[in-house]
Amino acid sequence: MDIVSTLAEELGLKPEAVSAAVGLIDEGNTIPFIARYRKEATGGMDDVALRALEERLGYLRNLEQRKRDVILLIKVQGKLTPELEAEINAATQLQRVEDLYKPYRKKRQTRAQKAREAGLEPLANMMIMQISPKGGALAAAEGYVNAEAGFDTAEKALAGAQDIVAETVAEDPENVADLRAFTEATADVSSVAVDAAEKTPYEPYYDYAEPLRKVPNHRVLAMDRGEREGKLRVRVAVDQTAAVARLGARWPRRQGPFAPYLDAAVADGYKRLMAPSLEREERARLTVRAQTEAIKVFAKNLEGLLSARPVRGARVLALDPGYRTGCKVAVMDETGKLLDHGVVYPTKPRHDVAGTKRELARLVKKDQVNTIVIGNGTASRETEEVVSEFIGESAPDLRYTIVNEAGASVYSASELASQEYPDLDVTVRGAMSLGRRLQDPLAELVKIPPQSIGVGQYQHDLDQAELSRALGNVVEDVVNRVGVDVNTASASLLGYVSGITPAVARNIVAYREQNGAFTDRRQLLKVPKLGPKAYLNAAGFLRITGGKNPLDATSVHPESYPVATEVLRRAGVGAGELSRGGVPDIERRVGSVGTLASELGCGTLTLVDIINELKKPGRDPRDDAPEVVFSRAALTMEDLEPGMELRGTVRNVVDFGAFVDVGVHQDGLVHISKMSNRFVKHPSDVARVGDTVTVWVEKVDLQRKKISLSMVQGK
Structure with missing residues (x-):
């Protein structure tokens, strides 16, 4: 597989941009650094696109490694054919690789394995091919009786052959793929109470069923928790009769003495081996899907919270x-x-x-x-x-x-x-x-x-590991988007700066305490364990206010100081203007950006960023966030009436809606159906944590302490 081409096609990006991004990641550059200072190479990919690329890159590389491992494991067994190797190499998902490997995977002693060791595989092949032997199936089985292995009668030999057929059917990768698709399309997720008389938060799921393909993520997580706490029994329910018929139809059918034995073996293969495996697989798939989406929602909420506008001047x-x-x-x-x-x-x-x-x-x-x-x-x-x-x-x-x-x-x-x-x-x-x-x-x-x-x-x-990784990425992206004052930031904040580890962050604080405030970005190279690579990744995000070089207080990277200095010279102003608020009309002063970029040997995207920073140095992107809603008189739930219009702050966004603080102790819920006049796929498409929104009171339940709100008047 050509990973670069695959990534480009999947993500809708140019192959050369993907290749450059992969190379930069492999060189140890951080996502914030690449997004901010390597735009020419990547075609202007932002941190979101780069995170997606990095994640998918990891998956595809793991896929290729697993293919190599599986091919080697099958080859060692002497069972690798050119056709099988080609199928493995053509796989685009790990699941497909595992399906192909399943028949060759070393397993504990199974009934089928015992039958094979007793020499019953030829009898099983006769059953699969439905050969019509003289004297019938029992007569054919007489020739395979093996008393030492426990198959001392023809009936037992036939049963052993059926076990081989059942395992063969259940492990065939095409059968597995087909019945997996059938399960996903037709199965229900159902749950029942362990003790129906017990009052628990899971009562809505005491007698519950919903199509597998439609069950929303928050219900999956709720049922998983109820099962984990011993309050629910959860199943993936499939029409087994239809499933067995579908599986049987995939095998050659002829009337003959082996036909009923084959039918029974196929049914056994599905019910005993395939169905439990597919149920575990589907439950795991649902959980992974629900957790993945929950982590995305959590990350989006966290980004909104961290990006909230600071209240400056507040005592x-x-x-x-x-x-x-x-x-x-x-x-x-x-x-x-x-x-x-x-x-x-x-x-x-x-x-x-x-x-x-x-x-x-x-x-x-x-x-x-x-x-x-x-x-x-x-x-x-x-x-x-x-x-x-x-x-x-x-x-x-x-x-x-x-x-x-x-x-x-x-x-x-x-x-x-x-x-x-x-x-x-x-x-x-x-x-x-x-x-x-x-x-x-x-x-x-x-x-x-x-x-x-x-x-x-x-x-x-x-x-927790995946949640921590995803949320850590969010914090890192927001911190670097905002920038950090190296002379006032805590070690906790510095630890999220691009290229700075927690240990190096502590070293920065220690150096600052021992030597006084930093006056030049180059002093960072004197910090223990902060080497050239870390400096390259971090320098543009670490600001020094009131230092020797006014550019140190901006997001202009030190590698671009010569370009920024020349831009200021052509604009007819000195670097001192940066500490006095920047040069708002610098674009008019320097003329065509494209021409200037060519003359300075600088990428256009990089030059645009430099000019924007010189216009308004050190601008905090959080200033674009909604202002904090302050109160001057307290409300109570008793004060609320249906139809009342209120201003509030979004505190949390979940799969089924958004919780809004409207000035009473209890946050109100805006259900997803009340968020817009148009269809809303997910509440996060309409609201994010920290947003200031206008809502209307729908219903107040004082006894249950619940407030229903709407973001659409009269809806």
Whole structure:
């Protein structure tokens, strides 16, 4: 297989661009670096396209290696034919290779294997070919009786031959492929309760069935979990009579003494060997499909969350609500530096509302707070009511918002948090994390394992290695899209920069602490274990503000400094203009980009990126994200009425809809059917985490604490 040609055809890309991308990946270049600084070579592929190419490249290379391994294993057995080798080499899927290898795979002693060792294979071949021997089937079997092997009668010899036929039928790759397609097209997924009297979250699946080809991913994951917890029995149900008939029709049919034995062997091959194998395979396929899609949704949600707009200039008072232990308070300045911390008790059992308001007033005045942040966990609703009252009574210019506190406790008790704030209690670290999520979501959330951020479905049921890999890629892409200030970034953030490992990130911080702030990108080469390759991949994403070279504060890569300097010269401005906001009219000053690229010996795509950066140096792409929705008066579920129009923030997107925070403690659900007037294939096509949306209240269920919303008025 020509992997480059296959990739180009599958992904709709030019072969030369694919070849270049594969070469760059093999050389150890990172996806963010290739996407940003090697556009000429790849034809402008972005990080999404490159990730897809990298993943498919890995699959195809594994496929080719498996083909070589299988061919060698069959060859060693002396059973490799030119036709079989050609079939293996022509396979385009691992499943097909395994199907072809199945008859030759070493297996534990089977009934068929025992029969073969007893010399019954010729009798089985007679049965398959339906030869009509003199005297009938039993007479023919008399010649194969083998008392020492346990086949001491003609009937037992015939049964042994049937076992060989059953295994041959069940392992034939064409039979397997055909019955697999039949199963996928006609089977149902069904589930029943282990104990129908027991109340569990899986009651919708106590007596459930749906066509295999139609079952949605979130139901697959729910049934898998119910089965794993011992609450459900899940099956793939097939019409076995139709399946056996279909399988039998694939074999030559003649009337003769062996016909009933062949029919029975085919039925046995399907029911005993093929059906259980196909059921396991289909269950595994469903689970892989559901998990793969769930990971994609999780990744898309995480990207939206990490790409949320920072709230700059916010002096934050963060509240981490609680009942018995009180509400933890942390006050931070615009840079996230801790100014004050303490505890207030606005909720039961102490319910010191007056004392809470006095303390809030004191801290707001003392630390010039302009924003209050409240975690959305336990006691959030009650705390929000007190904050809303306080603002209405004493601080009308204050604003507040609710933030998702998923993962805050994980971070606050982590070794990283202990290293960052060794003198602070875990509760204070948690409150600080909530406040900093508003000030700079990306910088704070990278400290938390992506699986703990809470923007997906069934994350604890998914393949954790694959989930971690996919989410790590998302974090890496977002971090490098935004860029990182090398003099202020934490080791956690630096560890996601292109080419920088966690160990090198710690070395950067240590070097910074020992030698002071970096003043030149080239100083990075002095950091232990940060070699030339890591520098090439990382330099363009690491920014130095106020350094010796103004270009160090931009996304222009050091390898392009001569080009950028010449562009500035032709524009008639010095590099100092970059620190004063850039050169907005630089395109007018330098004329045709195509002509300039030719004169400078630079690729057009690279030159366009350089010019865009010189127009507005260090621009943060997150500034294009929706602004945070702030509240000034608290709502309750009791305040909501059908038809009410609200503005809210998308908190999570799942297979069946989107959860939207509309200012009450409970997020409302916009079902996929209520997201648009047009057909919506997946909710992520309409909404992403962090989006600000207008919704209308459909239904409020106070008893079950559920809110139904619509993104289409009157729908």
